Amino acid sequence: MSGQGARLELRDLYYGFAQDEPLVTLDSLDLTPGQVVVLTGPSGSGKTTLLYLLSGLLVPVGGRVSWDGTDLAILREGARDQWRRQNAGFVFQDFHLIPQLSPLENVLIPAGFSAFSTRALRTRAQMLLTRFGVPARRRAALLSRGEQQRVALARALLGDPRVIFADEPTASLDAASGQVVAQALRDLAHREGRTVIIASHDPTVIEIADLGLRLSRGRRVEPA
Ligand SMILES: Nc1ncnc2c1ncn2[C@@H]1O[C@H](COP(=O)(O)OP(=O)(O)OP(=O)(O)O)[C@@H](O)[C@H]1O
Numbered sequence: 001m002s003g004q005g006a007r008l009e010l011r012d013l014y015y016g017f018a019q020d021e022p023l024v025t026l027d028s029l030d031l032t033p034g035q036v037v038v039l040t041g042p043s044g045s046g047k048t049t050l051l052y053l054l055s056g057l058l059v060p061v062g063g064r065v066s067w068d069g070t071d072l073a074i075l076r077e078g079a080r081d082q083w084r085r086q087n088a089g090f091v092f093q094d095f096h097l098i099p100q101l102s103p104l105e106n107v108l109i110p111a112g113f114s115a116f117s118t119r120a121l122r123t124r125a126q127m128l129l130t131r132f133g134v135p136a137r138r139r140a141a142l143l144s145r146g147e148q149q150r151v152a153l154a155r156a157l158l159g160d161p162r163v164i165f166a167d168e169p170t171a172s173l174d175a176a177s178g179q180v181v182a183q184a185l186r187d188l189a190h191r192e193g194r195t196v197i198i199a200s201h202d203p204t205v206i207e208i209a210d211l212g213l214r215l216s217r218g219r220r221v222e223p224a
Contacts, residue, residue, distance in 0.1 A: 004033055004162060004193050004194075005032070005033025005034050005035070005162050005163065005189070005193045005194045005195035006033060006067045006068050006087060006162040006163050006195050007030075007031065007032055007033060007067070007068050007195075008029060008030065008031040008054070008065070008066070008067055008195065009030055009064070009066040010026060010028060010029040010030070010054070010063070010064065010065050010066070011027070011028055011063055011064045011066075012027060012028075012062060012063040012064065013025060013026045013027075013029075013053060013060050013062070013063035013064075013065065014060055014061050014062035014063050015049060015053055015058060015060045015061055015218075016061060016218070021217065021218070022218050022219075023046055023049050023218050024046040024049045024050050024053060024215075024218040024219075025218055025219055026050070026063075026219070026220055027220075029213070031195055031197075031211070032195075033162075033193050033194070033195055034189050034190060034193040034194070034195070035189060035195055035196070035210045035211060036185065036186060036189045036190070036196045036197075036198065036208050036209050036210050036211070037196070037197050037198070037209060037210065037211040037212070037213060038198050038199075038200055038205055038206050038208070038209035038211075038212050038213070039051065039197070039198065039199040039200070039213050039214075039215060040199075040200065040201055040206060040212060040213070040214045040215070041201075041214050041215035041216055041221075042216065045215040045216050045217060045218065046215045046217070046218040046219075047167075047199035047215060048167055048199055049218070050199075050215065051165050051167055051197065051199050053065060054165065054197060055072075055084060055088050055090070055163070055165045056072040056075070056080040056081075056083060056084055056088075057084075059072075059073060059080075060073050067083070067087065067163070070083060085110075085159065086159070087161055087162045087163055088161050088162075088163050088164075088165060089155075089156030089157055089158075089159065089161035089163070089164045089165070090156055090164075090165050090166070090167075091149070091152050091153055091156050091164065091165070091166040091167070091169045091185075092152070092166075092167050092168075092169070093167060093168040093169065093171045093172055094172060095145075095148045095149055095151070095152045096152065097140045097148055097151055097152060097155075098140065099139065099140050099141035100139060100140075100141065101139070101140055102136065102137045102138065102139060102140065103129055103134050103135065103136050103137070103138070103140055103143065103147075103151045103154070104122070104125055104126065104129065104136040104137060106140050106151050106152075106155055107125040107128060107129060107151060107154045107155045107158055108121060108122065108125050108158070109155060110155065110158055110159060111125075111158065121158065124158060125154065125158060128153075128154035128157050128158065129151070129154050131154070132150035132151075132153060132154050132184065133147075133150065134147050134150050134151050134154065135147075144177070145172060145173055145174070145177060146173055146174070146176070146177025146178075146180060146181070149169065149170075149173060149177065149181050150180070150181070150184070153181065153184055153185075157188075161194065162194060162195060163194065163195045163196075163197065164185065164188055164189075164194055164195070164196045164197070165197050165198075166185060166196070166197070166198040166199070166200075167198075167199050168199060168200055168201075168202075169181055169182075169185065169198060169200065169205070170182060170200065170202045170204060170205055171200070171201075171202065175204070178202060178204050178205075179204050182202070182204045182205045182207070182208050183208070185198060185205070185208065186208040189210075
């Protein structure tokens with residue numbers, strides 16, 4: 001439970017397969033707590049791959065992905081998983097909710113990995129759903145898409161992560177719902193000091209970026 005963001009120092013990142021063009025290569029990226037960075041670029045340019053490298057879901061072939069001095073690239077798999085459980089929250093384009101479960105139950109799905117007591121977790125889950133204006137007990141399948149993404153946001157925040165990774169979080173929402181989600185992501189960084197990394201081509205999301213990183217064929221291109 002830190003409620004604070006994390007500091008990224010990335011150097012000489014390289015990910016790809018032998019004899020092929022790299023899928024992603026990036027010489028440096030520095031992020032400070034409270035920043036929103038938005039990864040943009042055409043389909044297939046490497047945004048999701050970079051998001052996975054930054055969160056330790058993928059391991060680079062070369063380089064350093066260092067969060068507050070912990071280099072995910074050299075951690076063993078178990079330690080990397082533990083870092084993710086303790087520090088990272090994920091939001092996806094398609095919400096990844098279980099439709100038969102209630103919002104409350106969906107938010108509590110990651111609870112098995114947490115150190116909080118069950119009662120404290122339920123209270124926190126309830127608080128997050130109230131914050132995002134979602135009814136706790138209706139079946140998730142009956143919620144609007146915007147509400148479903150807000151449930152997913154609440155679930156991502158259950159463990160009070162220092163870094164939020166979001167992959168096209170507004171791509172399947174209408175403009176108004178996308179705006180609500182973009183503003184929520186901005187607040188998580190600017191008001192709460194979390195580090196927020198988003199892959200998106202939505203202008204509403206690009207607008208909240210403190211730092212833009214534009215990719216083409218796995219490389220940074222200017223202007224950002
Ligand atoms: N496991 C893998 N094996 C081989 N190629 C891969 C793998 N994962 C991704 N790629 C390739 O890497 C490139 C970048 O993919 P990525 O999904 O990161 O792009 P993206 O910018 O997120 O695209 P989109 O906006 O369509 O989601 C693509 O050419 C993709 O086919």
